[in-house]
Amino acid sequence: MSQLQSLGTIHRTDLSACPGPPTNGQRLRTTNQKKPREMRLGILNILSLNKKEEECIDIMIQKKLDIFGISETKRKEHGTEELRGGYHLIWSGGEKKRNGVGLIVTNENKEKITEVLYISDRLLKVNIKLSPWKTPNEKFVKHYTGLRPKLG
Incomplete structure (x- = not known):
């Protein structure tokens, strides 16, 4: 006896009651689910x-970047600044x-930032929440921007 036959009887579902594609020329309804x-x-x-x-903003627009890490900014202290275009x-x-x-x-990602940690003049940590909802499995991007010391 083959494996297929040993599975027993397979019951077919009666598909005649299921609605098929409309035959009156109407279009099927589809959901507008956005892809992640x-x-x-x-x-x-x-x-x-x-x-x-x-x-830098021009590069971000051209390359369609959401986050742009830069090193050797040569700025004092730490902080934030609003630039053009949000x-x-x-x-x-x-x-x-x-x-x-x-x-x-981008402005959209600025609203998703949950934590900024100014570690040193060579390291910055930013947590960005990926999911807009509070769930037990919240997902974050932990982005570190760093500058390696020059050797020699």
Whole structure:
């Protein structure tokens, strides 16, 4: 006896009661479910952010980036700044205008940021919530932007 025969009797479902495609020329109803959007990240060693914010935003628009990590911002202290077009700069620097790291995020992703940790002038941590709902399995993106010390 073959495996297929040993499974027993298979009952067929009567499909005559199921509605098929409309025959009167009407279109089928479909749901408008949005596909989950990918989050696009980019990084660049900017060698000094002084007056280059506009250029970074242009790169983000051209490459369709959501988050843009930049290193060597050469900014003091730490903070946030609103840029043109709803983009936001988050940076972490030191006491002097040396080193420094930062992120440029879209307005949509700025609202999803749950935590910003200014670790040092070489490291910045940002948590971004992916799901708009509170669930037991909330998912986050933990984005670190860092600058490696130069050797030699």
